[in-house]
Amino acid sequence: METPETKQTEEKLRLIEFMVDHAAEGIYMTGKEGQILYVNESACKTTGYSRAELLTMSAFDIDPYFKEERRLEFWERIREQKVITIESVQQTKPGMVIPTEVTVNFLEYGDDELLVAFVKDITERKEEEHLKNISLTIFQSINRSTSLNQLILDIRNELSKILDSTSLKVIILNPQDSQSDQFYSKKGRVVVRKMNVKGTLAGLMLERKRPALLLEGEIKKLVGEGEIRPSKTTPRIWLGAPLFTGENVTGIISLESYEDPAAFTEHHLDIIELVCSQISLSIQRRQAEEALIISEQNLRESNMSKDTFFSIIAHDLRGPFNAIIGFSELLHTEFDSFNETEKKTMIRNIHDASVSTYKLLENLLEWSRVQTGGSKPNPESVDLSSIVNNSLTFLKVQSEKKRIKLFSKIQFETFAFCDENMITTVIRNLVSNAIKFTRLGGEVQLMAIPGDKEIEIVVTDNGIGIQTEDLQRLFRLDDSFKTGGTDGERGTGLGLLLCKEFVELNGGKIWVESTLGEGSRFKFTLPRFNQ
Numbered sequence: 001m002e003t004p005e006t007k008q009t010e011e012k013l014r015l016i017e018f019m020v021d022h023a024a025e026g027i028y029m030t031g032k033e034g035q036i037l038y039v040n041e042s043a044c045k046t047t048g049y050s051r052a053e054l055l056t057m058s059a060f061d062i063d064p065y066f067k068e069e070r071r072l073e074f075w076e077r078i079r080e081q082k083v084i085t086i087e088s089v090q091q092t093k094p095g096m097v098i099p100t101e102v103t104v105n106f107l108e109y110g111d112d113e114l115l116v117a118f119v120k121d122i123t124e125r126k127e128e129e130h131l132k133n134i135s136l137t138i139f140q141s142i143n144r145s146t147s148l149n150q151l152i153l154d155i156r157n158e159l160s161k162i163l164d165s166t167s168l169k170v171i172i173l174n175p176q177d178s179q180s181d182q183f184y185s186k187k188g189r190v191v192v193r194k195m196n197v198k199g200t201l202a203g204l205m206l207e208r209k210r211p212a213l214l215l216e217g218e219i220k221k222l223v224g225e226g227e228i229r230p231s232k233t234t235p236r237i238w239l240g241a242p243l244f245t246g247e248n249v250t251g252i253i254s255l256e257s258y259e260d261p262a263a264f265t266e267h268h269l270d271i272i273e274l275v276c277s278q279i280s281l282s283i284q285r286r287q288a289e290e291a292l293i294i295s296e297q298n299l300r301e302s303n304m305s306k307d308t309f310f311s312i313i314a315h316d317l318r319g320p321f322n323a324i325i326g327f328s329e330l331l332h333t334e335f336d337s338f339n340e341t342e343k344k345t346m347i348r349n350i351h352d353a354s355v356s357t358y359k360l361l362e363n364l365l366e367w368s369r370v371q372t373g374g375s376k377p378n379p380e381s382v383d384l385s386s387i388v389n390n391s392l393t394f395l396k397v398q399s400e401k402k403r404i405k406l407f408s409k410i411q412f413e414t415f416a417f418c419d420e421n422m423i424t425t426v427i428r429n430l431v432s433n434a435i436k437f438t439r440l441g442g443e444v445q446l447m448a449i450p451g452d453k454e455i456e457i458v459v460t461d462n463g464i465g466i467q468t469e470d471l472q473r474l475f476r477l478d479d480s481f482k483t484g485g486t487d488g489e490r491g492t493g494l495g496l497l498l499c500k501e502f503v504e505l506n507g508g509k510i511w512v513e514s515t516l517g518e519g520s521r522f523k524f525t526l527p528r529f530n531q
Contacts, residue, residue, distance in 0.1 A: 026119040048093035075210040199229035254325035255530035323353040415529035429495040438463035466514040
């Protein structure tokens, strides 16, 4: 017969059972062999298994910490200490692994010895710890990383600890350029490319100035509404958050997946948004440091330019003027004491020194204009055969003195898109150089090799050539290479520096190939003019 006391006890037991079953933490009871004897409802929700499934399993099936080989060792330890708290992980039925904090209690119930484990999901706590570590690591990366690329690689690697950062992209706006810099990982390193963000998801994010998590359907809707332009493939999910400098958006960080629409969640968006401020500050600092390095480098180069300039004025102009002043002084004071041959020789020396000085002054003027930004290219359709033939005519006197043959194989109407005056200066300098280092009776040849988008111009001589170790010194301001010509001609090395400046200003590149004793081939490219 049920008494009031019995009824009250049963109600208390049902209440206790209800409380245990609906506790926030998962509760497991196991025997000495590890078999699960009891689980509450929270344990089922966390693992994804039903109560019936869990009661056929052991602790070893869901928690890798409780391995069979350490079962007896752990049992003796818990018998002695009575209560143990550890951090572990729990494997769920969907195949996920979640971090847990497990408090295990040793109980004696009659003749039975039991373990009761309280299992707490600490995913959020671990993510908070990771976030703190990420922020700290990003901050430390500023001092550790040697470049902005390395910093972004460090950021990607840190974020990979809490989400899939394989597709991480960082876009940084360039206020001086309509093209933004996009940084992304490729084969374990970060590369950068220019891109126009207008009409892209990144561009839309920059306009809206707020983070977003978009599924494939939402992205297609934006395309249909004309908010963004269509692309070949649409990501299944896209996540992005803006980077701020003060109140201004200076960039964006994004992730995407073309396979898994559940790759990212609102929680991941919150994580990205939390670390964005630290990422933004880190990028700003690294950019400022790189800008300072570039500024220091430009300052050093500017000082070297000035040193070179004054060195040329002090040394290379002094020689020709000494010759002009010396020979003209002799002719002025002792004209009658010289015979006609001696007079002609001195006049020729004065002329040669004057021509040499004039060429040097021309190059100095052009070079100084380039250095101060006063020389800008004015590209147009230019027939290379025409300016080459005119240049060869201009240099005919110089070549005839050494009986050097000049000829061009460049076909009529070979059009390049360049500044005619600059490229004329380049060709005259290269041909004059070739004449200088070619022996009596040699030859200098010019040819052009048209490509789809550019033309390669080649100036070839059969002169004395250049040693391999000197090739890298030809186009450098800080280590310019100077040597005498085959007839004692002197140079400053400034002509080749000017050639490099002018070719690059016109969108080309210049290089040299040479064999000592056999000659040299100076090559440069120019954009092709397509009619």
